[in-house]
Amino acid sequence: DQQVKQNSPSLSVQEGRISILNCDYTNSMFDYFLWYKKYPAEGPTFLISISSIKDKNEDGRFTVFLNKSAKHLSLHIVPSQPGDSAVYFCAASGHNYGQNFVFGPGTRLSVLP
Amino acid sequence: NAGVTQTPKFQVLKTGQSMTLQCAQDMNHEYMSWYRQDPGMGLRLIHYSVGAGITDQGEVPNGYNVSRSTTEDFPLRLLSAAPSQTSVYFCASSWPGDEQFFGPGTRLTVL
Numbered sequence: 001d002q003q004v005k006q007n008s009p010s011l012s013v014q015e016g017r018i019s020i021l022n023c024d025y026t027n028s029m030f031d032y033f034l035w036y037k038k039y040p041a042e043g044p045t046f047l048i049s050i051s052s053i054k055d056k057n058e059d060g061r062f063t064v065f066l067n068k069s070a071k072h073l074s075l076h077i078v079p080s081q082p083g084d085s086a087v088y089f090c091a092a093s094g095h096n097y098g099q100n101f102v103f104g105p106g107t108r109l110s111v112l113p
Numbered sequence: 114n115a116g117v118t119q120t121p122k123f124q125v126l127k128t129g130q131s132m133t134l135q136c137a138q139d140m141n142h143e144y145m146s147w148y149r150q151d152p153g154m155g156l157r158l159i160h161y162s163v164g165a166g167i168t169d170q171g172e173v174p175n176g177y178n179v180s181r182s183t184t185e186d187f188p189l190r191l192l193s194a195a196p197s198q199t200s201v202y203f204c205a206s207s208w209p210g211d212e213q214f215f216g217p218g219t220r221l222t223v224l
Contacts, residue, residue, distance in 0.1 A: 002155075004155070006155075009153070032210070034212055036215075041217070041218070042217055042218070043117070043203050043205075043215030043216050043217050043218055044156070044203070044215045045215070046212035046213070046214075049212060089155060089156065091156075093210075099144045099161070099163065099207070099209050099210055100146070100158055100161060100171065101158075101213070102158075103148075103155040103156040103157070104155050105153050105154055105155040106155055
């Protein structure tokens with residue numbers, strides 16, 4: 001049973017438009033969430049994080065929103081660029097997980113020129 | 114500063130063979146971990162270590178061994194390879210509770 005879900009395996013967006021990637025979790029003990037970006041033949045790289053004490057965190061074109069009551073977070077990319085085409089993983093952690101993170105299955109984003 | 118390095122990049126094994134995947138980091142991170150990535154499954158934690166001499170099992174530890182004799186190195190050993198271990202393996206390191214830095218991965222095929 002996956003504790004972190006990314007229900008859209010893939011997403012296509014036109015360059016310049018907004019990309020919205022979604023992530024749902026089932027464990028209410030999770031309190032720290034991260035997004036990673038992965039290009040083919042490379043390891044994942046950290047993109048942005050959010051703690052459960054906040055409901056929004058911004059870093060340039062990337063914004064993560066957290067809705068604790070719905071156990072849902074989303075990553076917004078505005079404006080989307082062709083270089084954003086990659087697989088995006090959502091990851092979650094909590095006090096009962098120590099330093100470990102649980103990863104979702106990933107969403108492949110394609111930004112079309 | 115090389116970050117997290119992994120060797121080899123690619124490996125083909127026959128069923129029953131053993132091998133060691135190497136991982137090293139030069140950031141003096143206490144925490145290191147091994148994941149496997151399979152289609153539709155995301156990254157699943159195999160083993161992790163919170164410091165030299167300390168290791169523990171993750172979500173999918175069966176068939177794998179680890180040791181942590183130094184802060185820098187965290188090798189993953191496959192004892193008797195099986196086709197189910199065909200996957201891409203990633204090593205990662207971090208400070209406690211922080212985002213993880215990942216290596217480039219090892220693509221393993223077991224025939």
